[in-house]
Amino acid sequence: MLRGRWIGVLLLCLVVAGVFAWLGQWQLARAIDTDPPPPGATEQVRPLTDVVEPGQYLPEPLGGQKVTTSGEWVAEDFIVISSRFNAGVEGYWVTGQLRVADRTSIAVALGWAPTREQADAAADALAGQGATEVELTGRLIDDEGVELPPADDVFALTRMSPAALLSQWHDVEQLDVYRPYLASLTAPAGLVDIDSPAPEEKSPVNWLNIFYAAEWAIFAGFAFYLWYRLAKDAWEREVEEFEDAHA
Structure with a gap:
């Protein structure tokens, strides 16, 4: 993992994870309405x-x-x-x-x-x-x-x-x-008033956006796991090649 090649891959993963983290923060900011309309x-x-x-x-x-x-x-x-x-x-x-x-x-x-x-x-x-x-x-x-x-x-x-x-x-x-x-709200003569109730009050929290924000956090973590997995696979191949050559 300390080799230049894998440090370079780690830096690339840091950039990718940073982008994912920014997207997660953007989704989280949109998930909560900080200025919802008052009730009624x-x-x-x-x-x-x-x-x-x-x-x-x-x-x-x-x-x-x-x-x-x-x-x-x-x-x-x-x-x-x-x-x-x-x-x-x-x-x-x-x-x-x-x-x-x-x-x-x-x-x-x-x-x-x-x-x-x-x-x-x-x-x-x-x-x-x-x-x-x-x-x-x-x-x-x-x-x-x-x-x-x-x-x-x-x-x-x-x-x-x-x-x-x-x-x-x-x-x-x-x-x-x-x-x-x-x-x-009031119908003219010969017609009935249209049934038009008040709209339901919506929650200031958008749970779908919170779910998306959590997804971006998982993607950011996966970028580091991918770096670790690739480096470990390369190390395991080198160990196998060393053992085969020794045998």
């Missing part, structure tokens, strides 16, 4: 513009945050989404495009209906009111992603996705859109 923070109503900007992803701690905003409905864009559950019962959501600023919109889930007929009737009633001004309070929720529609109805939607709704909205040229959508 999502239940404090905040202005929409203070929480997220158009086109930005919703930060994880702010998922389900109650916000308030005002704007004008686009009368042509009340769209029904199927496969929506309210207190375990399957039904439909009526959604709309709310213009909260010049060339800026957010997708809103207004309310739930148990049948398609009721949802369509509510959407038609809202469209008949025209471009009305409203003030809304609701929860910000991440985009659910898009899903391929059935072949017999290419406009059918089963997920609340602002990106998918944007493809069916009107007057969208140069339009800024919020990535999350707003689930209104």
Whole structure:
């Protein structure tokens, strides 16, 4: 182990172990949230513009945050989404495009209906009111992603996705859109309030990152074991060769 060759290998293992130790420290730093949001923070109503900007992803701690905003409905864009559950019962959501600023919109889930007929009737009633001004309070929720529609109805939607709704909205040229959508806390006439409970409080400790940090520490230790094992194997070969030559 004191030969120059094996001292060089040891130095290489020290570099590798140092890199692994740094990665472990990085994972450990990410494992503990030193500034978690206070309990009940999502239940404090905040202005929409203070929480997220158009086109930005919703930060994880702010998922389900109650916000308030005002704007004008686009009368042509009340769209029904199927496969929506309210207190375990399957039904439909009526959604709309709310213009909260010049060339800026957010997708809103207004309310739930148990049948398609009721949802369509509510959407038609809202469209008949025209471009009305409203003030809304609701929860910000991440985009659910898009899903391929059935072949017999290419406009059918089963997920609340602002990106998918944007493809069916009107007057969208140069339009800024919020990535999350707003689930209104109060439904308009003809619809039922959407069941949107407060999000569960998350632990400030991320155990998965702690597990990764422990893995990096094991890898660092393995680098030294590998050096010891290689050196010992070389020594054992030399001993065997010496004994064979002596014999």
